[in-house]
Amino acid sequence: MSDLQRAFAKAKLSSYPATMPPTIPPFIEADEEEEETGHFDIESAELPHDDDSSSASSASSASSTGTIIPSQNQKLFARPQGSPNKRTMDQIPWTTYFERELFLPSPSADTTITHHVYLTSPIGPSAPLFITHHGAGSSGLSFAALTSELRKRLPNAGILSLDARGHGSTTISPSQETEILDLSLETLSSDLLTVIERTKLQMGWETMPPLILIGHSLGGAVVTDVAKSGKLGNSLLGYAVLDVVEGSAIDALQSMQTYLSTRPAGFPSLESGIEWHIRSRTIRNSMSARTSVPALLKHDSEIRSSRSWTWRTDLAATQPFWEGWFIGLSKKFLEARGGKLLLLAGTDRLDKELTIGQMQGKYALQVFPEAGHFIHEDLPEKTAVVIVDFYKRNDRSALVLPPKVSDMLRAGKKV
Template sequence: MSALQRSFAKAHLQNLPAPPDVFDEAEEDAVNEEHLPLSKNGSSSSASSTGTITASAEQNLFERPSVRRPTLQYEPLPWQNFFEQELFLKGDIIRSHAYFTPPATAGAPLFCFHHGAGASGLSFALLTSALKVVLPEAGFLSPDCRGHGLTTTTTSGLDLRLETLAADLAFVVNATSTKFAWPKLPPIVLLGHSLGGAVVTEVAERKLLANSVLGYGVLDVVEGSAIDALQSMEQYLSARPKSFASITSGIEWHVRSRTLKNTSSARVSVPPLLVQEGTDNAASFTWRTDLSATKPFWENWFTGLSSKFLSVPGAGKLLILAGTDRLDKELMIGQMQGKYQLQVFPEAGHFVHEDQPEKTAMIVADFFRRNDRSTLVLPPKVDDLIKQGKLKPANQAK
């Protein structure tokens, strides 16, 4: 390049604007999540009126905001964002802990949840928020089962037999009714994930809540695939981390390992799974529930589940799966006979209700509406029509 060309280029390049910052998609997501307001379910929403930007003399709207530390996206969310109160219900040998939002009106439904092995009642936190949007009058009850969460027992041994867990769930519902002086149980929809699916089916099959159960739903568990999966359960448990340096690192592991695909759900459902050990300066967080210790009960949970699920009379049945490959022969035949409602979420993982809470809520709300007995309009009785003079007795009719 000649001296004249260099002089010309220098003069023009000095007048060009500075190059833009390099766009970092992960960094941009972190900025957006930090500066948008949190809705009640903990997610950022651009539709929220509180998110409207208002200009002021002190603000520079075109200044790039500082980027927060990436770990903040894994900060825990409080249970109060999703439920109105927590309950401690004392029985003979159990002190059950549950998260609760009461029905808004008499006659409104109560959705009663049961989580899977190793989880807690907060597994249903985001689903509860989503259901509250479409069914604002409904109530929600999500207990920790024994050996999990904050539920404790006075017995020394671990009793997680299916019949024991079913009795515990019925106790929680009845104790809640007594605590709040309900004249009778509201219409109930039972919903259980994995082990919880077997528990709610047991409650419905044994009629532990009498005729209050409108229907029950099972989330991603069927007998055949569950029994098969037990063969690899110990290998899975040995491969996962034994402890975490912090609650946030435990949340991050669940998300990065794709155990949970929904970060917002992980932020509320993972913290109760861990318990702190050691001092603050040398603390670690280990699993609250030792799943290896539950091995003696695994077959008891799932053996006979398909036949029980299909056989309960007078109640609606819902099965939500992450894939049709999980269907066993008995359920395939039952589906062809129209004995239950089947929904498949292929984009979700095992925790379908956590990965897809809004989609699950729409299916569950529709399931309730189709089984709601209060909407049934029965024809008038013949005796009533005769008393009203609208129909003549048979011996007077011509």
């Protein structure tokens, strides 16, 4: 406090009667330094301990106010309690993405396989039906996030996503646990054709809608084999293969057992299984992981350890079929009828045959270097944009054919 201010205060106090107590509180000497310096010591204020940049920014702003001294109990700089931005690992149900699920029994001489599929029906006779086939160890829900993005751009389109045998909710009775499950390419291709035909019958479709086949990894080999067979006839507009080519796939098989040995044998909870897929960057999209991962795991109540959630599909047991899935894939991909689309996570995956075919313009190629192996889960929006554009380029319903010569002559027009 300056001498002039102190003299003014004493003169003011002396004017009050001696019997009247002063109503102006006494000045605190500590205020003298604060008024002279124009700021207060921020270190004396009670601040929560935090190392992030937002806390540093708050402290810097507070130190420049100069005229406000926070009391010890106000905690003006304390952050709200709780962690609203914490990532949740809760499961997202399949009903978020699909209209219904179907169970399609297919009896044979010794067993009955009940194919499980997720379906959203096409609306209108010319609306396309996208049929998806997942990779080894995955399930039909692998395409759930992509389904949502496709429907945003093509609201009338339908999506049929199946669980292959030994995967998801597809079952075989009587159980074949003691035998090696037949997952040969021939069997899986036959299953896909059966699912398509039985879905048509169960839904009462008079004709097959225009079809686009989409397959990821092993599923890419299956849809290519089905396209090459020609058994879908003119209904098939084209097929898309996601992140698999013959050369790199066969090379990768050499390290497959090593990968499986490093993968956790189980998880203590469903949420921890989802978290592992995200943390390991196996799936880089948390929304997709929360939808697809639950179908990959099953709870075994007989396991007394802390890892009672185990893998639904024993990938190591499928080893006898690995090479058969991919041998000859590139040749079939280039020779099958219909539009062709290849989506990769890196150009290094192209083998010689596909490189030559791409230079000759035999198929469309799109590369997403920022994605992992599960392109459709990591980048569902970008994948949908490419697939919708691919469909539109191959859509025959938009074609306007020229009139026949005979019709023009009958109408008296010159040809």
